[in-house]
Amino acid sequence: MTKTLKGALLLSVLACAAHAEDVTLTIESWRNDDLKIWQDEIIPAFEAEHPGITLKFTPSAPAEYNAILNSKLDAGSAGDIITCRPFDASLALYDGGKLADLSDLPGMANFSDVAKSAWITDDGQHPFCVPMGAVIHGFIYNKEIFAELGLEEPKTVAEFHDVLAKIKEDGSYIPMAMGTNDQWEAATMGYQNIGPTYWKGEEGRTGLIEGKAKLDDPAFTEVLSELATWGDYMGDGFEAQTYPDSQNLFTLGRAAIYPAGSWEVSGFNGLADFEMGAFPPPVKAEGDTCYISDHTDIGIGMNAASAHPEEAKVFLDWVASPEFSKIFANALPGFYPLASEPVEITDPLAAEFASWRDECQSTIRSSYQILSRGTPNLENELWNASANVIRGTESPEDAAKRLQEGLSSWYDKQK
Known part of the structure; x- marks a missing residue:
């Protein structure tokens, strides 16, 4: 009986692990020129620490992103993770129930009120996207x-x-x-x-x-x-x-x-x-x-209709971390992290802009x-x-x- 129980538990654990490995989070974005950097640097760094979650980066052309995203959200076919334009466009998505409230995301504590201002309700109470970069x-x-x-x-x-x-x-x-x-x-x-x-x-x-x-x-x-x-x-x-x-x-x-x-x-x-x-x-x-x-240019939030909200929040909390800021600033020179902890910029042209x-x-x-x-x-x-x-x-x-x-x-x- 004991061996049977142990075997059943092992199978259960393996089944759960297999299920976890099947979780794929799809990321919507307008940064189609960043595809290689996401694939080569950002995604591998996250997946190495979170083997149960796979990321898929699926960008659209910048000028078409808003229309494509809105269409997908209305049709229920949008990805789990939504890259957020600053201020009104994303606020409208939140007000329309398309973006999830991130008030309980621990990593939001890593950002100042100014950094969060582009992705928060007018009353300053409900952030709906993690600030990524200016x-x-x-x-x-x-x-x-x-x-x-x-x-x-x-x-x-x-x-x-x-x-x-x-x-x-x-x-x-x-x-x-x-x-x-x-x-x-x-x-x-x-x-x-x-x-x-x-x-x-x-x-x-x-x-x-x-x-x-x-x-x-x-x-x-x-x-x-x-x-x-x-x-x-x-x-x-x-x-x-x-x-x-x-x-x-x-x-x-x-x-x-x-x-x-x-x-x-x-x-x-x-x-x-x-x-x-x-x-x-x-x-x-x-x-x-x-x-x-x-300009507070880019944030990242969660589709309120995501089938994987817990995994999506794991990813968003990682985006809010100092580790991500360091990768982001130097894997994507020219995007400046908005987290409170300063990051050294090694690229000379990106550093020139920042100066x-x-x-x-x-x-x-x-x-x-x-x-x-x-x-x-x-x-x-x-x-x-x-x-x-x-x-x-x-x-x-x-x-x-x-x-x-x-x-x-x-x-x-x-x-």
């Missing part, structure tokens, strides 16, 4: 081209235009690799990159939320006026140029400057065979305060908190408006007026 905006450039043409990093807008004009005049390279086909990069790497310089970072961003500033005020219109000059330097056919096209033009050495987010660092390191540098958004005049978009935090005032993208909750959605409207002014199909003044009319049509503080 990204910093600026410009990446080809140091070899700059040396060949005798160029230096521009500090002011006037110097920036002088550099672009000299590259165009030489004719050997496209001055700036960016297209308008996908629209989102015109807003993200254009409007939100240089915009804080004009609207003075948090002053302008919070001014919009409080109703003290308008999207057609001179400070905001001036950003669009600056973007309207970019088309002259983006090469022939930029109107049909996609985001991957722009990445390829730069990494193949055919373009001198790339309007960027620091998220490009890890991918560019593996593709470019030349030395790269980076400079922050130029100031309007020498001596002006420098502003950077230092601007000591020189410049930090802010986040202007449309992400509260201002994209209504219809028309300000974030999506900025995509279109930014692309239009670069293409020359809409004037900066008309675009700014349209943006303001859209926001004031539903946001009470802007009426």
Whole structure:
């Protein structure tokens, strides 16, 4: 009887172990250029410590992610783990019952209130995504081209235009690799990159939320006026140029400057065979305060309908750990961990972006908190408006007026 009981217990344990090994957590993400890093570094590190759980990283194209994810969530086919956009898009998912409350996740104690602010309810009581990383905006450039043409990093807008004009005049390279086909990069790497310089970072961003500033005020219109000059330097056919096209033009050495987010660092390191540098958004005049978009960019949460909630929380708690932060910061240089414990950044280009935090005032993208909750959605409207002014199909003044009319049509503080 004893041997029989022991045998039954052993079979039960083995059955449980076999069942545990069958648990696969599927991760939804828009970072499709990070697939190899997840597969080669992040996933193996987690699975080595948690042999009962397998991770499957299944990204979508950035511009299509929101629509694809919403469709999957509505159909009940979304993965267990949901990579979270900051602020309103993810808050809407939580409010709609699509993201789980993570208030009881022990690892949330590793983050400051500021770090959690992009993925928590307005009352500050219910976090729904673990903060993963911030990204910093600026410009990446080809140091070899700059040396060949005798160029230096521009500090002011006037110097920036002088550099672009000299590259165009030489004719050997496209001055700036960016297209308008996908629209989102015109807003993200254009409007939100240089915009804080004009609207003075948090002053302008919070001014919009409080109703003290308008999207057609001179400070905001001036950003669009600056973007309207970019088309002259983006090469022939930029109107049909996609985001991957722009990445390829730069990494193949055919373009001198790339309007960027620091998220490009890890991918560019593996593709470019030349030395790269980076400079922050130029100031309007020498001596002006420098502003950077230092954006709470990416979090990660749990599908409220996951069939494996306990395993999903094990993974999320690991993401909240110092161990993950160290892997994340250096496996994905250009993404800056949001956990309270500092992490040394070894990649020189990623470290260059991070160094601007000591020189410049930090802010986040202007449309992400509260201002994209209504219809028309300000974030999506900025995509279109930014692309239009670069293409020359809409004037900066008309675009700014349209943006303001859209926001004031539903946001009470802007009426």
